[in-house]
Amino acid sequence: MATTSITLDETPARALLLARADDALVLGHRLSEWTGRAPLLEEELALANIALDLIGQARALYQATELDEDALAYRRDAHQFRNALIVELPNGDFAVTIARLFLVSVASDLYWRAAVADPLLGPIAAKAEKETAYHVRHAAEWLVRLGDGTAESHRRAQDALDLLWPYTGELFEPVRSGPDPAALRPDWEEAVSAMIARATLRRPADGWMQSGGRAGRHTEHLGRMLAEMQVLPRTYPDARW
């Protein structure tokens, strides 16, 4: 049967780039799903801006693999994606979107700061770090207002943290090259705990952690997301715009 999927030779350097790129692309796509549905115009633009930052980061990382960036985004199947599971989960309500953006952005911000000195990631990290620092700020301010807001916003923010917490462990799994994510965990823990406390929320207990995204074992949600994201280039492989 004919396929529009690509196969790729995954060197250690490419594995490193793809993990970071896929995190950015998938989260960027999820955020773009708010366009036209955000709770207010100002927030719609804020989420779209963040999505564009992330897709820009993904592009730079894909280009660094020296493979075709469009093929990487549009012609890989779910099992070829190397993103952490937390970024592919559906947006849920606004609290889930914000809590996820917060938890992931704090980790990304620490990662990019550590990666500035990395020979492969350095130039990308220097630009990404400034963008991600703003993502942290935006998500953190909202988390505080949701947590310390009404009874309903508090409940939804707490539910969001409880839902997402088992997916945070994967963000710090050791990798073969680049900065060691595990070394970033104490700083992440400190920053996240402080903001959760400021938001009058409860830090969920650490328990069993979800895993598998970096090895291509994804939730059912990624396949559906890719089906929508990839349908046009897969249906019309030579389409131009």
Place this chain on the structure above:
Amino acid sequence: MTASPAPEAPIPLWEVFLRARNGLAHKHVGSVHAVDATLALQAARDVYTRRGEGLSIWVVPSAAIVASDPADKETLFEPTGSKIYRHPTFYEVPDDVGHM
């Protein structure tokens, strides 16, 4: 039947001023909705500085602006119409002064 939630308070409006370059004044560019000053600054950044328009942002609660009444237009502004001597072009510059 469940009780319907209390109506939400309207989100306050903020006027946004941007300074494009050093040495220029902040200029009014529009308004944003936000629940407080911090989020108003973020919203202004996200809505009005997407294309490198600014180096500095001010946000001011729209309610804090005291505006003139449009009905007062004639009283407030018409009397200046006849005061042409308030414009520098009213005066002839003596030849000895040269270019000003």
